Amino acid sequence: MTAPSADAVKNIDKLKATFTNVKAEIAKKIIGQEDVIEQILIAILTDSNALLESYPGLGKTTMIKSAAEVMNLKFSRIQGTPDLMPSDVTGTYVIEEKDGKKIFKFQRGPIFANVILFDEVNRATPKTQAAMLEAMQEKQVTVGNQTFELDKPFFVLATQNPIDQEGTYPLPEAQTDRFLLKIMVDYPSADQEVQIVDQYTKVLDEKGLKQLLSGESILLLQKLTRQVPIANDIKRRAVDIVHKTRNTPDLIEYGASPRASLGLVLAAKARALMDGRKFVSAKDIEEVAFPVLRHRIILSFKAERAGKSPDDVVREILK
Amino acid sequence: MKPIQSMFNEVQYELVKIILLNVFLTTVILFLALDLVALIFNMPLWYVIVISFIYFTILMASEVRKISIKNVEDKNPELREILRTAKDNQNEETLMAHALFYDVMQKMRRVSSGTFLDFKKLMTKISIIFVLSVVLVSITFMGVNIAKFDNPFAGPLGTFGSWFRDITGQADGTAGTEGPDDVFGDYQMAQLGENDLVATINPSLSNPDFNDVDPASPSNDPLRDLTGGDDTGFNTGGSGFSQEGIDERDLERSYRFAISTQE
Numbered sequence: 001m002t003a004p005s006a007d008a009v010k011n012i013d014k015l016k017a018t019f020t021n022v023k024a025e026i027a028k029k030i031i032g033q034e035d036v037i038e039q040i041l042i043a044i045l046t047d048s049n050a051l052l053e054s055y056p057g058l059g060k061t062t063m064i065k066s067a068a069e070v071m072n073l074k075f076s077r078i079q080g081t082p083d084l085m086p087s088d089v090t091g092t093y094v095i096e097e098k099d100g101k102k103i104f105k106f107q108r109g110p111i112f113a114n115v116i117l118f119d120e121v122n123r124a125t126p127k128t129q130a131a132m133l134e135a136m137q138e139k140q141v142t143v144g145n146q147t148f149e150l151d152k153p154f155f156v157l158a159t160q161n162p163i164d165q166e167g168t169y170p171l172p173e174a175q176t177d178r179f180l181l182k183i184m185v186d187y188p189s190a191d192q193e194v195q196i197v198d199q200y201t202k203v204l205d206e207k208g209l210k211q212l213l214s215g216e217s218i219l220l221l222q223k224l225t226r227q228v229p230i231a232n233d234i235k236r237r238a239v240d241i242v243h244k245t246r247n248t249p250d251l252i253e254y255g256a257s258p259r260a261s262l263g264l265v266l267a268a269k270a271r272a273l274m275d276g277r278k279f280v281s282a283k284d285i286e287e288v289a290f291p292v293l294r295h296r297i298i299l300s301f302k303a304e305r306a307g308k309s310p311d312d313v314v315r316e317i318l319k
Numbered sequence: 320m321k322p323i324q325s326m327f328n329e330v331q332y333e334l335v336k337i338i339l340l341n342v343f344l345t346t347v348i349l350f351l352a353l354d355l356v357a358l359i360f361n362m363p364l365w366y367v368i369v370i371s372f373i374y375f376t377i378l379m380a381s382e383v384r385k386i387s388i389k390n391v392e393d394k395n396p397e398l399r400e401i402l403r404t405a406k407d408n409q410n411e412e413t414l415m416a417h418a419l420f421y422d423v424m425q426k427m428r429r430v431s432s433g434t435f436l437d438f439k440k441l442m443t444k445i446s447i448i449f450v451l452s453v454v455l456v457s458i459t460f461m462g463v464n465i466a467k468f469d470n471p472f473a474g475p476l477g478t479f480g481s482w483f484r485d486i487t488g489q490a491d492g493t494a495g496t497e498g499p500d501d502v503f504g505d506y507q508m509a510q511l512g513e514n515d516l517v518a519t520i521n522p523s524l525s526n527p528d529f530n531d532v533d534p535a536s537p538s539n540d541p542l543r544d545l546t547g548g549d550d551t552g553f554n555t556g557g558s559g560f561s562q563e564g565i566d567e568r569d570l571e572r573s574y575r576f577a578i579s580t581q582e
Contacts, residue, residue: 278401
């Protein structure tokens with residue numbers, strides 16, 4: 001590869017401003033939750049998927065819908081229910097009459113979009129979950145004998161509710177491992193809640209958001225994310241953190257897989273890119289360690305009994 | 320070679336220069352300190368030179384091995400992490416890598432090699448060198464010499480010592496000596512002891528014949544050898560060994576004998 005032009009190199013410097021604008025635009029609809037928005041963008045930039053855990057009514061749908069709108073991406077929503085079938089997600093063949101003949105035509109399901117919100121994924125049956133997760137992993141769906149490529153970019157944000165576990169099918173560990181990040185959405189502060197009340201009770205806001213990116217630019221950004229250089233010692237630090245999850249039997253029963261190492265480095269690269277940096281910092285690794293590792297470790301009985309959360313354990317590992 | 324690689328080579332070269340300076344100053348301190356000890360305890364100078372040289376070589380090798388981009392980053396916080404990332408990825412050909420190299424080159428332009436130097440440390444070393452030099456000169460003038468050095472390497476290193484003395488022109492302050500009991504002066508003098516020295520002395524002491532020496536001495540005039548030549552100050556004239564002095568003693572003895580017989 002020949003050296004890129006000076007202009008191309010200088011354009012990289014504008015990335016920080018671009019992401020700042022994207023965040024500011026989403027913030028017009030979502031008050032607070034900056035970390036959550038940043039983590040959603042990280043998942044999109046790394047061409048991965050995220051599992052979002054929050055109590056109801058915290059604006060998950062609005063958040064992801066706003067992100068899709070700002071990035072000019074096709075958005076669709078799937079509600080997880082026990083009677084949801086895989087074909088309801090992927091699509092199915094329907095009989096259609098054409099020129100007096102009845103033919104089977106593939107009717108695309110809601111998964112054929114760029115940004116999917118799979119609400120309450122743990123309420124869907126394991127069969128549907130598996131179909132969805134396969135699509136997330138392979139970026140394609142197979143119906144009958146035919147395989148259909150999914151749109152690019154493709155991003156799934158699956159949500160689950162930490163309360164009201166009755167009648168749910170919790171995702172197995174092997175499947176949660178496929179989500180790059182597990183994003184925790186916390187309640188807003190009192191001040192932020194006042195702002196939310198003001199924003200959504202005074203007038204009916206029908207104004208759309210500015211479209212600052214496009215599918216093509218997202219694909220380019222995904223390519224750039226993987227190109228962000230990382231120092232060997234920082235890479236080593238990421239791997240050491242993951243290794244430590246496997247060698248801390250006091251706190252962790254089962255540690256993270258090598259996929260976690262990939263996720264740590266990739267998410268750190270995306271964070272650096274969003275910050276306008278052309279290199280990964282050790283701080284990036286530490287910041288993304290929480291969403292990358294919290295769903296990949298199973299706490300030991302001792303840690304559980306001590307009332308530690310996965311984040312507490314990750315914090316101890318980072319020390 | 321890519322500009323970023325040239326830049327890293329340049330940084331490496333600058334670091335080696337700074338290490339060389341630091342190691343040199345440390346070695347000079349060690350040399351002066353050892354020289355001080357050598358002066359006080361009358362140790363040979365070549366010990367000091369050899370120890371200092373070995374120290375310099377080992378220290379230089381170890382410091383050069385420790386050279387790391389992290390040293391530059393520590394001195395220039397704005398380069399923290401960015402420099403080592405660029406170094407680890409200097410063979411990358413991606414857009415992001417080039418953007419990083421561009422940034423690094425821009426930032427490195429603002430970094431002078433002076434920032435790699437620890438001036439406080441440097442000044443401390445120079446001050447120590449100055450103090451040691453003053454002490455060394457003072458002690459040299461005062462001629463402090465606590466003890467004669469008992470060479471522990473006389474056996475195994477004796478040969479090397481002789482060789483070193485030869486090549487250095489016996490500049491170690493012990494010229495012409497072989498040990499603590501040596502005779503100062505011409506070392507060939509010591510060989511006299513291996514031969515018999517037979518001198519015929521007149522019992523009456525009236526006619527001492529110092530030239531009648533049988534033939535042990537390589538020289539015909541042992542006194543000449545002892546005094547180191549004609550110009551040195553062993554004046555036989557004023558020492559009682561003159562013919563006049565002997566006659567006078569004979570006279571005195573005759574006089575005393577005469578008195579005693581008279582009594």
